[in-house]
Amino acid sequence: MSEPGRVVPARRRGLADEVADRIRDAIFDGAYPPGSQLREVELSAALGVSRGPVREALLRLEREGLARSEWHRGATVTSLSEQDVAELDTLRAALEQLAVALVIDRAPAEGLADVDAAVARMARAADEHEMVRCDIDFHDAVYAAAGHRRLLEAWQAIRSQVHLFLLTRVGVEADGYLAAIPEEHRQLAAALRAGDREAALELFATHRRHAFDILTGK
Structure with missing residues (x-):
């Protein structure tokens, strides 16, 4: 926790950002068409990272509108309505x-x-x-x-x-x-x-x- 009146130093670009870039590029290259599932286990294995950065990356992509998450399906590439x-x-x-x-x-x-x-x-x-x-x-x-x-x-x-x-x-x-x-x-x-x-x-x-x-x- 930061002290009152103190600015917390910025963190360097993290692994989750790099993972998000890789997944985003894969979507844009057609590897994951709209509606495709983005499974944490498969992505972590393919990218050689733990599931934590993948989970964070998927949240970033969700904020961009590229992914959607449902409790019974997990994350999928957005299909535009x-x-x-x-x-x-x-x-x-x-x-x-x-x-x-x-x-x-x-x-x-x-x-x-x-x-x-x-x-x-x-x-x-x-x-x-x-x-x-x-x-x-x-x-x-x-x-x-x-x-x-x-x-x-x-x-x-x-x-x-x-x-x-x-x-x-x-x-x-x-x-x-x-x-x-x-x-x-x-x-x-x-x-x-x-x-x-x-x-x-x-x-x-x-x-x-x-x-x-x-x-x-x-």
């Missing part, structure tokens, strides 16, 4: 509209260069999972270029869930995904660089709506 999809879509739209407006109004040249670099990496994506990572990297670059710290933090709070949203979209329909996504993002980046707010907002909205429609069967 219709309400989850709708809420993520509307929240992402609200955040993205502000980000796009700020990028057009004040993004530095290096911020736009990072957006272009994220698009260029898409051409080298080997599979759908890597492309989804590139898609998230693109949006990371857009939020960073907006130059709004709290907006970036709000995006980071839902980032893992949006990643899961996109993986779920690919699971529903992968045909043409690898071919179409790079061009969609080239158009988004071009609209940002051109400074055309109306066109950029419409293109970003269309981009979001396409994924939403696939997930909801519209």
Whole structure:
């Protein structure tokens, strides 16, 4: 227990954080699709750690929205419900509209260069999972270029869930995904660089709506 008025020294990044990173990467790589069980015993054996760090890691992933825990099933990778999809879509739209407006109004040249670099990496994506990572990297670059710290933090709070949203979209329909996504993002980046707010907002909205429609069967 700390003394009154004293700040407790920060602990270094722990083993549970590293375990969470490994499990998160495995989810994003498709090793654990939505609905898969995340068994502590199996994960601890695979990662060569005790069950304690695995249990802590799963709690971190649960806070991110990547895992859910039920007393009779244990932890599973989150399967997005219709309400989850709708809420993520509307929240992402609200955040993205502000980000796009700020990028057009004040993004530095290096911020736009990072957006272009994220698009260029898409051409080298080997599979759908890597492309989804590139898609998230693109949006990371857009939020960073907006130059709004709290907006970036709000995006980071839902980032893992949006990643899961996109993986779920690919699971529903992968045909043409690898071919179409790079061009969609080239158009988004071009609209940002051109400074055309109306066109950029419409293109970003269309981009979001396409994924939403696939997930909801519209």
